[in-house]
Amino acid sequence: MVRECLSVKLSQKLLRATVRRFHATPAAPKATTQNLKTFRIYRYNPDEKNKPHMQDYVVDINKCGRMVLDALLKIKAEEDPTLSFRRSCREGICGACAMNIGGVNRMFVIRDLITDMGHFYAQYAKIQPWLQRGDNESKCQGKRPYLQSPRDQEKLAGSYECILCACCQQSCPSLWWHTYTFLGPAILLQAYRWIIDSRDLKHAERLAKLDGYFSTYQCHTIMNCTSTCPKGLNPGKAIAEIKMMLAGMKEKEKPDLETPPVTLYQNPSLNKEHQK
Template sequence: MVLDVLQKIKAEHDATLAFRRSCREGICGSCSMCIDGVNTVACLRPVDTDTSSATTVTPLPHMYVVRDLVVDLTSFYQQYKSVEPWLKRKTKTKTETTEHAQSPEERKRLDGLYECILCACCSAACPSYWWNAEAFLGPAAMLHAYRWVSDSRDEYAAERVQALAEGWDKLYRCRMIKSCTATCPKSLDPAAAISAMKTLHQLGKP
């Protein structure tokens, strides 16, 4: 994998090379970067066996570079936090350990949503995010927002949708270019989640 090559370069050729990495299994999202023009995670990207041409590795595009392949994700994580990605309940439970059960069908609705690893590949590939990063929350945050709107255990779906629709920019800056879906290293579909969120808002049926 490309990550192994980068680690070999750092260990044997240039100890100053800076890049993020952790799990090496496509779970943590740390090693996101642009490889041959595609945003992906280096630990899942095989090395091209064709040695006649060089492999180009650059930081995620349209983000402030801290050093080498490390970009500043502060704003990205703040936008993720703003969608309140945790279970919210109105019904009080007897104890903090009370289980909120789901049927198999309810659980299945979360497939394709909860697997996001917050690598930021999708947001860095989104032209709408490039142009409106201060206002548009971006594909990753919106995917997580829809994940909680879709969760049968959460009791704030209507409030979540309304909060995202206020001010127009957070949700409706998406133009359905679908670069996010094309580049996702986990084969998720943030564009579909954003489209579904728009539909819920317009129909008033979260």
């Protein structure tokens, strides 16, 4: 009987609490205040006769996301659909939406906030950014894995994370002065990434191509590239490492793991003997 009475009383209390919550007066909505910010955006349309100019847009940032990209999307959707800019992943992975904020643009403009990346990609292609092994490697592709130890893989940290956004390129004074000759910090960072890769066997050839005044030594260690990188990378340090290799002050370390010949994978019996 005692247990039954307790359960009844608890049920009555829960019922009264539920009724009170149901009939409670809803809280008055909080007064929303505007937080207006003015965005001055570079505008240029090659199809119009107007000269490039700055245009102001007022945005209530309380009604959009926290990123500058959110404000640009809001302006394009609600105020000016002609505003042009690149964007894709919005996760800091593809580098498409990178742009100069509060500074002077140093790249050729196609339209509005869209810059010409053609020269940047052409410079990137010069360093041949892919794994290179040897003259006969094409016959072995897909027939064996390229071995790499965790320690050798860790050496690539700080270089493979580059998203090719070209922010460091725009901030480099040496590249402002020598746009068509100097490779720039982003390209040299990627070159260093392949030079130190333990699986790549063409590091000597790669270094020989960088042994020139406009390839590497045009860098004067101003370090604007490092301070502007959105991924927190250090291209200046990578360029210094390349210079030391070119000067003979440092050499590429031998890999911890050697990739066995392709014959071991083609012949199972040889593979077993190699494992022993």
